[in-house]
Amino acid sequence: MQKFLRIAVVVFTCLAVGYLSGMVTRESIATWYPTLVKPVFNPPNAVFAPVWTVLYLMMGIAGGMIWNRIETEETAVKKAFLFFITQLALNALWSFLFFGMQNPLLALIEIVLLWLLIYETYHQFRKIDKTAGMLLIPYLAWVSFATVLNASIWWLNR
Numbered sequence: 001m002q003k004f005l006r007i008a009v010v011v012f013t014c015l016a017v018g019y020l021s022g023m024v025t026r027e028s029i030a031t032w033y034p035t036l037v038k039p040v041f042n043p044p045n046a047v048f049a050p051v052w053t054v055l056y057l058m059m060g061i062a063g064g065m066i067w068n069r070i071e072t073e074e075t076a077v078k079k080a081f082l083f084f085i086t087q088l089a090l091n092a093l094w095s096f097l098f099f100g101m102q103n104p105l106l107a108l109i110e111i112v113l114l115w116l117l118i119y120e121t122y123h124q125f126r127k128i129d130k131t132a133g134m135l136l137i138p139y140l141a142w143v144s145f146a147t148v149l150n151a152s153i154w155w156l157n158r
Contacts, residue, residue: 007064062135080124
């Protein structure tokens with residue numbers, strides 16, 4: 001039971017971060033974001049919430065799987081979890097920078113750092129549990145896309 005509880009705690013934490021990020025974006029989605037020039041590959045707004053929900057679920061499951069290895073690989077788990085928590089905080093910060101402060105350039109700089117931390121988290125997780133590492137690949141792919149989208153929006157609106 002403890003294994004499922006750990007996974008549930010991390011999933012809940014990731015979903016809570018996503019919910020709070022959504023609260024930061026909500027007003028700007030209705031007011032500021034529609035005024036921006038966006039690239040042709042910009043997805044419809046309705047795509048973002050379901051994609052992020054799935055990604056937060058996958059991140060949470062991966063994080064819980066790593067936490068479940070604490071008894072056998074304490075040092076590696078603590079190191080991996082430090083990267084995990086840091087990237088999760090940066091994930092939330094991006095929403096504040098882009099939508100809350102309405103600053104695509106600052107958000108672009110931050111999302112590059114976020115991408116690097118997700119990549120390192122993936123490597124740390126993969127060393128401990130290959131499946132947990134693999135669960136982060138869609139997140140890394142989506143943030144890669146989001147980085148290009150963020151850069152394009154900044155470029156088109158500078």
